[in-house]
Amino acid sequence: MDARVPEDVLAMIGMEKVRQYDVTTRDIKRFAQAIGEANPVHFDEEYAKSTKYGAIVAPPLFCQMFTYEDVPQDRLPSDGSPVEIDVPVPAKRTFGGGSSYESFQWVKAGDKIIAKSTLKDVFIKNGRSGRLYFIVVCTEFSNQKNELVAKETATYIKRI
Amino acid sequence: MEENKLCWENVSAATQIPELIVCPDRTQIFMFSAITWNRHLIHYSKDAAISEGLPDIVVQRALIGNFLARLITNWVGDSGELRRLAWRVTHSALPDRDIVCRGKIKEKIDSDGDKCLICEVTAYNENDELIASGDATVVFTVNHRSS
Numbered sequence: 001m002d003a004r005v006p007e008d009v010l011a012m013i014g015m016e017k018v019r020q021y022d023v024t025t026r027d028i029k030r031f032a033q034a035i036g037e038a039n040p041v042h043f044d045e046e047y048a049k050s051t052k053y054g055a056i057v058a059p060p061l062f063c064q065m066f067t068y069e070d071v072p073q074d075r076l077p078s079d080g081s082p083v084e085i086d087v088p089v090p091a092k093r094t095f096g097g098g099s100s101y102e103s104f105q106w107v108k109a110g111d112k113i114i115a116k117s118t119l120k121d122v123f124i125k126n127g128r129s130g131r132l133y134f135i136v137v138c139t140e141f142s143n144q145k146n147e148l149v150a151k152e153t154a155t156y157i158k159r160i
Numbered sequence: 161m162e163e164n165k166l167c168w169e170n171v172s173a174a175t176q177i178p179e180l181i182v183c184p185d186r187t188q189i190f191m192f193s194a195i196t197w198n199r200h201l202i203h204y205s206k207d208a209a210i211s212e213g214l215p216d217i218v219v220q221r222a223l224i225g226n227f228l229a230r231l232i233t234n235w236v237g238d239s240g241e242l243r244r245l246a247w248r249v250t251h252s253a254l255p256d257r258d259i260v261c262r263g264k265i266k267e268k269i270d271s272d273g274d275k276c277l278i279c280e281v282t283a284y285n286e287n288d289e290l291i292a293s294g295d296a297t298v299v300f301t302v303n304h305r306s307s
Contacts, residue, residue: 030191034188034196036182039233060233065195076199082198095252099246
């Protein structure tokens, strides 16, 4: 029962994708609403001006909104799961997983965010519910000044 | 607000962070999928979720992370900044159910004036099953981050 990660999957490790987004006040407000954040520094411009930030700032994990590539729907796997983890392992269902998110700077409207995601690793563990495939994706978010504003290493788990 | 400010001097290892209880409904789960452009069906199609052996649509890992982040930022306020959050989802979280986020300080580090706290964070469902656990690093700053 010794399973190995298929060669064509191993060959994908190190693959990078880069994309760029312009951050708007609307993005920040909507992200704050979606996470249920009530702190007005994320949506009230007058209030935000009176704080040490001087303007609306995004919540700490905001760059998550740039994690997934905006590919057309017909390029998504049939379960709609992100293309970032669409690697040909013999397991379909994606569940659980974990994340390590580092935040180095406050993101504000007007920032340009360059997201670079890299497939870092694919490995197998045998769990109680059978064989599990772990897919590790690291995404670095830099701004227009080429400064790293955030970095996320996410681990996805696929099972048969 | 000021008198409630969190002070470095007043916290120590094992200090408990005030609990945060959230109850994401289907609309919120949908909004989070939309804003993150996450089109994974198990977050908005109950049929798709059931076909994968789940009882209902599930709350996104990333949204649970935001609840844990809010646990920290509500507590820290302007006194510090959340520098790093690491969490692992251990149990599916379902819509319209309370999620109780808890935390406590594991380590208080002061090295050459660089002050930071390492906190343990957890999220439980209403049956007291662990949904997620991890840790958070909070930096107490004097200098602001550049804009």
